[in-house]
Amino acid sequence: MAKTVTKKNVKVLENINGVAKTNRLLVLKTYKIYIGGKFPRTESGRYYELKDSSGNLLANMCLSSRKDYRNAVVAARGASGPWAERAAFNRSQILYRIGEMLEGRRAQFVDELMQMGSSKLSAEQEVDLSIDRLIYYAGWCDKYTQIFSSINPVASAHFNFSVPEATGVVAAITSESTGLLGLVSIIAPVIAGGNSIIALASETHALCAISFAEVINSSDVPGGVVNIITGKEDELHKHMSTHMDVNSFIYAGSNAEHLKTIQVNAADNVKRILDYSKVEWNSEEGQSPYFISDHQETKTTWHPIENIGGSSSKY
Amino acid sequence: MAKKKQIEVDLNSGWAYAPAPESKGHIKIKPQYNQFIGGKFVKPSNGKYFDTINPANSEKLSSIALGNAKDVDKAVRAARKAYSEVWSKLSGKERGKYIFRIARLIQERAREFSVIESLDGGKTIRESRDVDVPLAANHFFYYAGWADKLEYAFPNKRPTSLGVAGQIIPWNFPLLMAAWKIAPALAAGNTVVLKPAETTSLTALKLAELIKDSGLPDGVVNIVTGFGDTGAAIVNHPDVNKVAFTGSTGVGKIIQRAIAGTNKKCTLELGGKAANIIFEDASINQAVEGIVNGIYFNQGHVCCAGSRLFVQESVYEEVIRKLKDRMNTLIVGDPMDKNTDIGAINSKEQLDIINKYIKIGQQEGAEFYQPACKLPQKGNWCPPTLFTNVSQSSRITQEEIFGPVLAVQTFRTVDEVIAKANNTPYGLSAGIWTDKGAKIFNMTTKMRAGVVWANTYNKFDPTSPFGGYKESGFGREGGLHGLSAYLNLN
CATH class of the missing domain: 3.40.309.10 (Aldehyde Dehydrogenase; Chain A, domain 2)
Structure with missing residues (x-):
């Protein structure tokens, strides 16, 4: 089967013509969305056509609605606390597992990217970099806390320290041009830091976003930690940014007006806004522990030190 | 077990304290205060002043310049000029030494600042003497030391200053909040336009006098005074690179909306209900x-x-x-x-x-x-x-x-x-x-x-990052974390 789909559009053409070079009809996948560890179709029943460069139908993608997004936020909120409380080592292993699963399905993702217009070389590079990026952040899960923490030498008799903690629920409008890498580069640091996320996939490169949800779903990531919806940024950016139970918002699109609207709406509940619209995901600057700390709050804890009897620690 | 007899403390006898008033004799409060712009005390462009009142007896303490958008513009221009011509060219080491000077001058004049803080804001002299003023001095002292060490603060980053910081502070800790805002901004290499709250401008203006004494280059710190519209003029000024606000969540949200679509960096320290x-x-x-x-x-x-x-x-x-x-x-x-x-x-x-x-x-x-x-x-x-x-x-x-x-x-x-x-x-x-x-x-x-x-409460320290989750704002003040609010991390 792998052979039959290496050529661009073959799968669709074969289906439409009813003839298969392999002498069997291909079984095509219905692309759904990913909410709370399940694959529902959009509650709205709407779809949009994803086409290749020649105008052939690739898939009927879910045109997700405001209600789908709201459902995803509920799932994300429920998952965020327990996920943040997982041991950092455990989150690290799970991110590594996502990398393993993606590696195993490398051919499928290369194929999907090619169907959506990538050359073979660039598709392979994008998948390889996405896998490596997951491994990169898997390694950070139990290290960023040490990088961003501090013991604070206060002038009074107190023990005082600051540590990063997950911000909570993060919503993201992901990059339009890099359907897989742009998605992975946003999801990985957010969940490495113990947050849950609702990501709106690239509208025109949505195939591998949903296939990536399948990878997530088979990688021991608890349901609701990652939620992926497909649809139109134009329709959803307002609803996504007004939701009162979202703590933090990533914008990696390219529409300055949308970003401004999001920034205005964010003030309703003082969301943190991260503008990633200029980040080149396929370069070195596309990965860093600072993408983790972007979705961390600093907590400072004080406790008195009682100097009993005035004894010193000298010996 | 027999029920214990409840013993009530007798508070009606032998508990009276003799009056122990702090002397005000050595304090100089001028009848009128102008704004501190470009190293000079300048009159408000509309010529208007407002009263600042002692809340403990409702008596007028002084008149404060009522700054408007024109004054803010003047202050931002002064700050920009100081940034591009002087402050951004100065080494971290020299910047630090100026900030150390400010810390020392506050310590030298601590008693005067404490008394004025209590007169103007109503807080007890014990608090302003033991908490507000020493912490303000310590805050300058702490961040002074960071000025030539910024490259150690953020691994694998090359921090650079932002430019002009617009800062709006509340009336509950007037001098301390000015210190929280100004000290890290200067250490990081920015210049400042700061607006104190309308009911408590005095110690900020006294701080301006002290900054002038320190020899800090003209325009590095500018202080404009007035009400909410003066603050709005700072937030909305196109040549401000960074907005730092401490105050109510309601106003914080207005500010967050106002700077949408701009490249202004922002930190908000807002309300709480702990x-x-x-x-x-x-x-x-x-x-x-x-x-x-x-x-x-x-x-x-x-x-x-x-x-x-x-x-x-x-x-x-x-x-x-x-x-x-x-x-x-x-x-x-x-x-x-x-x-x-x-x-x-x-x-x-x-x-x-x-x-x-x-x-x-x-x-x-x-x-x-x-x-x-x-x-x-x-x-x-x-x-x-x-x-x-x-x-x-x-x-x-x-x-x-x-x-x-x-x-x-x-x-x-x-x-x-x-x-x-x-x-x-x-x-x-x-x-x-x-x-x-x-x-x-x-x-x-x-x-x-x-x-x-x-097992403690309401403790503050310059080394200890302070700031909120959720609608209490974002960004931290104090400690290493407080530096990032005033730096670009490249």
């Missing part, structure tokens, strides 16, 4: 001190005040009895008296807000308690206030009052109190009282708040 949680295994006497310090410190004009008290049911009666006893010993009155515990409410407007909430609490059916205390005839006063039997949905539990008003709820289990404590749009601070270490760490990690005090 849970202060007393477990049955706490040292109750210490906890009662912590409750009092948590809510009645600085007349409750504290964004991180422990305004929601949660007491475990098994010790509820004991805690409330001891708390009421302790409240009866609190001295409300002349801020200049060294024995005073609770000074004057900062303004008539704030007193009205507090009284409105006290009325709401009573209307909502909560049990109201205030100790009998003699209040001065003139000025703005509010005795320490306690509401028991309040509900989670009550407005005095949900909304920030910013006064000496405590709302008390009870709980039985750890899970219950975690849920109740976090059930608020705010997330600035929290307090935990228990002698069990494992429980402390469980609770401190579960609180969705930026500062958690365990």
Whole structure:
């Protein structure tokens, strides 16, 4: 089967013509969305056509609605606390597992990217970099806390320290041009830091976003930690940014007006806004522990030190 | 077991303190203050002034320039000029030495600043002398040392300054908030336009005099005075690169909206409604001190005040009895008296807000308690206030009052109190009282708040990052973390 789909559009053409070079009809996948560890179709029943460069139908993608997004936020909120409380080592292993699963399905993702217009070389590079990026952040899960923490030498008799903690629920409008890498580069640091996320996939490169949800779903990531919806940024950016139970918002699109609207709406509940619209995901600057700390709050804890009897620690 | 006889503290005999007023003789307050722009004290462009009042006797202390958008523009231009011509070219080492000078000058003039802070803001002299002014000096001292060490602060980054920082500060800790804003901004290599709150401009303007004495290049620090529209002019000025605001969540949201679509960097330190949680295994006497310090410190004009008290049911009666006893010993009155515990409410407007909430609490059916205390005839006063039997949905539990008003709820289990404590749009601070270490760490990690005090409350330090979760704002002030608010990390 792998052979039959290496050529661009073959799968669709074969289906439409009813003839298969392999002498069997291909079984095509219905692309759904990913909410709370399940694959529902959009509650709205709407779809949009994803086409290749020649105008052939690739898939009927879910045109997700405001209600789908709201459902995803509920799932994300429920998952965020327990996920943040997982041991950092455990989150690290799970991110590594996502990398393993993606590696195993490398051919499928290369194929999907090619169907959506990538050359073979660039598709392979994008998948390889996405896998490596997951491994990169898997390694950070139990290290960023040490990088961003501090013991604070206060002038009074107190023990005082600051540590990063997950911000909570993060919503993201992901990059339009890099359907897989742009998605992975946003999801990985957010969940490495113990947050849950609702990501709106690239509208025109949505195939591998949903296939990536399948990878997530088979990688021991608890349901609701990652939620992926497909649809139109134009329709959803307002609803996504007004939701009162979202703590933090990533914008990696390219529409300055949308970003401004999001920034205005964010003030309703003082969301943190991260503008990633200029980040080149396929370069070195596309990965860093600072993408983790972007979705961390600093907590400072004080406790008195009682100097009993005035004894010193000298010996 | 026989029921113990309840012993009440006798507060009616032998508890009187002789007056111990701080002298005001050595203080110089001019009849009129101008704005500090480009190293000079300049008159407001519209020629208008407003009064600053001593809230303890309602008497006028001085006149303050009423700055408008034109003055703000002048100040931003001065700050830009100083940034591009002088300050951004100076080495970190030299920047640091200027900031050290400012710290030293504050220490030298600490008594004067304390007295003026208490006169203008109503806070007790004991507090301004022991907390506000020393902490302000320490803050400059701390950040001075960072100026030539920035490359050590953020691994694998090359930090650069932002440019002109517009800063708006509240009236509850006037000098201290100015220090929190100015010190890290200068250390990071930025220049500053700062607006103090309209009721408490004096110490910021005294700080301007001191900055002039320090020889800091003209225009590096500019101070404009006025009301909300003056602040708005700073936020909206196109040549401001960074907005730093401390104040109410309502205004913070307006600012966040106003800078949408711009490249202005922003940090917000907003309101709070902190849970202060007393477990049955706490040292109750210490906890009662912590409750009092948590809510009645600085007349409750504290964004991180422990305004929601949660007491475990098994010790509820004991805690409330001891708390009421302790409240009866609190001295409300002349801020200049060294024995005073609770000074004057900062303004008539704030007193009205507090009284409105006290009325709401009573209307909502909560049990109201205030100790009998003699209040001065003139000025703005509010005795320490306690509401028991309040509900989670009550407005005095949900909304920030910013006064000496405590709302008390009870709980039985750890899970219950975690849920109740976090059930608020705010997330600035929290307090935990228990002698069990494992429980402390469980609770401190579960609180969705930026500062958690365990077995203590309302402690501040320049090295300690301060700031909120959720609608209490974003960004940190203090410590290494406070630097990132004033740097581009490339």
